[in-house]
Ligand SMILES: Nc1ncnc2c1ncn2[C@@H]1O[C@H](COP(=O)(O)OP(=O)(O)O)[C@@H](O)[C@H]1O
């Protein structure tokens with residue numbers, strides 16, 4: 473169902489994304505070992521990743537790095553190793569001889585035990601060694617093992633040099649393809665440092681698949697088809713209005729479709745409920761940022777209220793929170809660009825997601 477709120481896993485529930493899927497498959501077929509899926513929140517990266525992995529017919533492991541980070545407060549090697557192996561074992565569970573060979577290769581690692589579909593370590597595992605085994609197994613089988621890190625920019629917060637590990641694998645382990653997704657595109661680029669001579673992945677090639685929002689007529693068609701699926705027929709006017717406020721951001725369109733078509737709320741109730749839900753969600757997403765500096769929140773509010781220039785945004789922030797020096801203020805703005813909360817065209821800043829913009833505009837500064 474198009475209006476299912478969970479990230480999609482099946483092609484038939486995924487609207488379009490044909491080009492992105494075939495580009496992904498093409499990169500895998502060519503034996504490329506680093507693929508990036510990029511785009512702001514709620515454009516469907518996780519959904520695309522799920523479907524692309526399922527269709528690749530390759531063994532794969534998928535790790536939700538964001539939730540790992542928030543569960544553990546960091547990303548210990550041992551936990552990452554276990555997640556990779558558990559996930560890989562699960563995806564080959566139905567292919568018996570493949571699974572047995574993988575188990576055999578892994579059993580040569582000291583201190584590693586496999587019980588059912590899960591691995592245990594008697595000592596601190598060496599992730600590089602584990603990746604070497606996975607790669608040689610995949611090569612022997614004439615396959616590639618795909619290791620996908622969803623919201624990979626969180627790897628940078630772990631204190632462990634995972635960029636170095638990925639660089640090692642990219643250079644030396646031809647049986648593995650890494651797929652990294654990132655909502656915080658600038659942060660992911662910083663972490664990888666493909667263009668930073670001081671970083672281990674400098675100069676490496678990556679296939680970048682950048683998700684775009686739907687064009688207007690695609691958004692309208694997406695909603696119309698979704699409503700047809702659930703057997704209701706809202707007026708054209710309502711659909712147009714929804715697309716007007718939500719733009720082509722599939723996550724919001726899906727939420728609206730769910731509220732209007734599955735919960736069967738009226739158009740205005742569905743829009744109200746969407747903004748209620750969005751407010752909670754966006755507040756959660758922003759809260760760790762705002763805990764670092766309240767100025768982030770005030771900058772966003774300034775932009776949401778129509779201040780687009782460096783100087784007018786700064787004036788607003790200083791009016792609310794007192795003086796801030798130019799260099800410090802520029803860093804805050806740059807970070808918001810890297811997190812994907814702001815966009816910059818020429819000299820003008822904007823908030824790329826109209827729902828975020830609306831929610832931020834209404835935030836009460838006194839509550840922070
Ligand atoms: N191509 C698509 N067709 C239908 N629904 C989609 C599509 N892409 C994403 N969605 C829906 O949009 C929401 C956000 O998708 P998700 O994959 O979690 O985005 P992201 O990982 O970029 O934040 C989910 O409810 C998901 O089901």
Ligand SMILES: [Mg+2]
Nearest residue numbers: 517518519622
């Ligand atoms: Mg996601």
